Amino acid sequence: MKKGLLIVFSGPSGVGKGTVRKQLFKNESLNLAYSISMTTRLPRKGEVDKQDYFFVTKEEFEEALKKDELLEHAQFIGNYYGTPKFYVEKLREEGKNVFLEIEVEGAKQVLDYYKDDPGVLSMFLVPPSLRDLENRIRGRRSEEESVIRQRLNKAKREMDLKKNYQFIILNDNVNRASEEISRIIELKLVAYHKEQELKK
Amino acid sequence: MKKGLLIVFSGPSGVGKGTVRKQLFKNESLNLAYSISMTTRLPRKGEVDKQDYFFVTKEEFEEALKKDELLEHAQFIGNYYGTPKFYVEKLREEGKNVFLEIEVEGAKQVLDYYKDDPGVLSMFLVPPSLRDLENRIRGRRSEEESVIRQRLNKAKREMDLKKNYQFIILNDNVNRASEEISRIIELKLVAYHKEQELKK
Numbered sequence: 001m002k003k004g005l006l007i008v009f010s011g012p013s014g015v016g017k018g019t020v021r022k023q024l025f026k027n028e029s030l031n032l033a034y035s036i037s038m039t040t041r042l043p044r045k046g047e048v049d050k051q052d053y054f055f056v057t058k059e060e061f062e063e064a065l066k067k068d069e070l071l072e073h074a075q076f077i078g079n080y081y082g083t084p085k086f087y088v089e090k091l092r093e094e095g096k097n098v099f100l101e102i103e104v105e106g107a108k109q110v111l112d113y114y115k116d117d118p119g120v121l122s123m124f125l126v127p128p129s130l131r132d133l134e135n136r137i138r139g140r141r142s143e144e145e146s147v148i149r150q151r152l153n154k155a156k157r158e159m160d161l162k163k164n165y166q167f168i169i170l171n172d173n174v175n176r177a178s179e180e181i182s183r184i185i186e187l188k189l190v191a192y193h194k195e196q197e198l199k200k
Numbered sequence: 201m202k203k204g205l206l207i208v209f210s211g212p213s214g215v216g217k218g219t220v221r222k223q224l225f226k227n228e229s230l231n232l233a234y235s236i237s238m239t240t241r242l243p244r245k246g247e248v249d250k251q252d253y254f255f256v257t258k259e260e261f262e263e264a265l266k267k268d269e270l271l272e273h274a275q276f277i278g279n280y281y282g283t284p285k286f287y288v289e290k291l292r293e294e295g296k297n298v299f300l301e302i303e304v305e306g307a308k309q310v311l312d313y314y315k316d317d318p319g320v321l322s323m324f325l326v327p328p329s330l331r332d333l334e335n336r337i338r339g340r341r342s343e344e345e346s347v348i349r350q351r352l353n354k355a356k357r358e359m360d361l362k363k364n365y366q367f368i369i370l371n372d373n374v375n376r377a378s379e380e381i382s383r384i385i386e387l388k389l390v391a392y393h394k395e396q397e398l399k400k
Contacts, residue, residue: 126370129329167380168370170326176363183366187387194390 002193003119004031004092007099007185008165010107011125012155014137016171020125021101023178030185033096035088038064041079054084072102072109083110092119097185104158111164118195121188123181124165128172130156202393203319204231204292207299207385208365210307211325212355214337216371220325221301223378230385233296235288238264241279254284272302272309283310292319297385304358311364318395321388323381324365328372330356 011017025032038054040061049055056064061080064070073082083100091098100110107122114120127133130152137151162168167184171177211217225232238254240261249255256264261280264270273282283300291298300310307322314320327333330352337351362368367384371377 163373163376166383168372170368170370172368173363180367184384184387187384187391190394191387191390194394 001093001095003196004033004095004097005185005189005192006088006092006110006114006117006120007032007097008107008110008120008122009099009101009125010104010123010165011171012127012133012158013103013151014133014155015125015127016136016174017101017125019174020171020178020181021099023174024099024181027178027182030182031095031097032099033091035083035091035098035100037081038070038084039079039081041081054087071113072106074106085113097189104161108161108164119192121167121185122165123167123169123184124162125169125171125177126159126162128170130159201293201295203396204233204295204297205385205389205392206288206292206310206314206317206320207232207297208307208310208320208322209299209301209325210304210323210365211371212327212333212358213303213351214333214355215325215327216336216374217301217325219374220371220378220381221299223374224299224381227378227382230382231295231297232299233291235283235291235298235300237281238270238284239279239281241281254287271313272306274306285313297389304361308361308364319392321367321385322365323367323369323384324362325369325371325377326359326362328370330359 009017009021024030036050036052036054038056038061040056040058043049043053043055047053047055058080061073061082064082064084065073069085070082071085071088073080075081083102083106088098088100100107102110111120111122127136133155134148134152137155138148169177169181209217209221224230236250236252236254238256238261240256240258243249243253243255247253247255258280261273261282264282264284265273269285270282271285271288273280275281283302283306288298288300300307302310311320311322327336333355334348334352337355338348369377369381
């Protein structure tokens with residue numbers, strides 16, 4: 001079994017990461033899989049442990065942190081969220097390409113953690129223009145101007161981090177961007193598998 | 201000897217293709233080579249046949265056209281210019297990756313000609329914004345507003361053709377863009393060579 005990639009997919013808030021991700025998952029030949037996050041928050045109705053999240057106690061989460069078992073983590077409204085390494089690696093060992101759609105702060109932690117792994121592919125999705133991003137952020141819902149300004153400023157700060165990624169993908173069109181990303185994943189996979197063969 | 205790629209590198213007027221190309225040619229491990237154009241214009245002082253251009257007569261050029269020996273061609277101030285296939289293929293057979301920096305019309309012809317060749321890599325360089333492109337075009341030299349307008353409109357029309365390329369590269373920074381392009385060339389080369397091996 002050839003080991004899969006870890007694909008770190010990021011970009012500013014509002015750029016359309018989710019739409020592109022959905023398009024990519026339709027392409028079964030890419031062999032993509034979601035990683036599952038670990039969290040200390042309680043399961044909501046219908047949520048299943050080890051499927052939606054790994055639900056753990058605060059003590060278990062802090063133990064995982066201490067043992068360096070999380071690729072990244074953050075706190076949100078008093079709860080911890082993180083990406084456990086063992087599950088990402090399990091999927092990769094099964095030949096899956098693990099797709100991590102993640103905001104820039106989490107991405108930075110993951111890329112630091114994995115900086116010497118040749119099987120990591122990092123991509124940053126950018127809007128055709130800041131004006132376009134503003135339209136997207138404004139279009140989402142009717143909010144106060146000050147809130148929209150805040151979101152836009154956050155997105156601009158996030159955009160400054162694009163240089164940390166191997167590939168910058170222009171989201172001019174969902175289908176085109178998804179095709180380009182698929183092309184990069186396929187090429188990277190061939191190169192990664194070849195590298196693994198040579199190591200044997 | 202493993203066959204090299206044909207790299208078609210294009211983008212709107214003024215985006216900075218030449219600067220990126222120079223940066224790429226500094227990286228010797230990419231094994232890049234220029235193709236040589238064929239032209240009916242007379243050699244200028246210091247120009248050497250088969251080095252700067254293949255200098256030919258109008259009859260020879262038209263004969264080459266008739267025999268479908270040119271990947272693309274255009275007329276400029278009464279002279280023909282074109283890219284002879286034999287030279288591109290000779291370099292590729294020698295293991296070189298042939299780098300064709302070319303405007304969008306010529307690129308379209310080349311990509312049509314080579315549409316079934318798995319060794320073709322097409323990339324389109326885009327500016328961070330149209331405003332940025334305008335600044336670049338204005339900065340080049342002091343020209344009349346109407347001329348600048350014309351150039352800018354041409355560049356915008358050229359931008360519309362970006363969807364015809366396999367990869368769109370954001371020229372936010374020459375070094376970063378060149379690194380991303382190098383990465384794509386390296387991945388593509390591994391995949392292309394693997395494909396050739398499997399065919400044997």
